[in-house]
Amino acid sequence: MATKVPLPRRTFLATAAAACVVRGHSAASPTVGVSPSILVSGGAMMRGARFAPSVEDVMRAHFGSVRQLALVLHATHSSERDAMEARLRAAFRELGVPTVQSLHRRDEPGAVALLRAADGIFIGGGETFVLLAELQRTGQLALIRERAVAGVPCGGSSAGANVIGRRIGTTNDFPVTEVASRDALGLLPVTINPHHPASTQEADFRVRAGKIRGYLRFNPGERVLALGDAAVVRLHAGTARLAAGQGWVYEAGRDRELVAGVPVPELVETTG
Ligand code: ASP
Secondary structure, eight states: OOOOOOOOOEEHHHHHHHHHHHTTOOTTOOOTTOOOOEEEEOSOOEETTEEOHHHHHHHHHHHTTOSEEEEEOTTSOGGGHHHHHHHHHHHHHHTTOOEEEEGGGSOHHHHHHHHHHOSEEEEOOSOHHHHHHHHHHHTHHHHHHHHHHTTOOEEEETHHHHTTSSBOSSOSSOOOSOOSOSBOOOSSSSEEEOSOOOTTSHHHHHHHHHHHHHHHHHOTTOOEEEEOTTOEEEEETTEEEEEESOEEEEETTEEEEOOTTSBOGGGTEEOO
């Protein structure tokens, strides 16, 4: 077991909210004290045009009161975005979300307007580096962060979950395009690894765990949140919990499996 260095602890997102106000962003009317609502999935959470039954409850709790959802589908190949939008629209309508619109139908000012108007944001999976590059190029990275810090429910699956973490480091994706930096939205104080093999898939599990531990040997200051297929972690009202599937927190020299429903303080507070 590694010994933790007792650095000053602070509430990660409270700090982020304060920073947002200091930067003077106004459109989202950020309010210090607003507690962000953030959901991440390890991917493979859909069954056709519906969410898997195991994730439906937490998806409804997170997005059920949203009236206008913005979909961020940059990670999907452009030839498949219309179809992905249709599937997600159907799935979110089942949860009671009436209006679901993808940024890809708009020009850049229109996409910004949609992100400012939406009261929920969902970032889909696919190619992580393409997604991050587009978020950086368009300035949507800062805007989505601003909206989420202001309390707009935000969620991402797989590549979409990767960018919700602090930086891209433990994606399973190849770097198919350049990115200006690996810094991501930073809405959870972790580096994310989606599609983590289940503990029952022993050989695959060991290989993945070994890769993540190797990553942490070179990046000992980071913490990795690994999520299995159809696993969901939700941060809400200041508490993060595993709501579905299997999840693990890896730190340099130690790791642990998350227990469903039990608070995960590492996802709320940081030593950084
Ligand atoms: N390509 C994956 C997805 O979005 C992301 C990953 O595995 O890191 O499905």
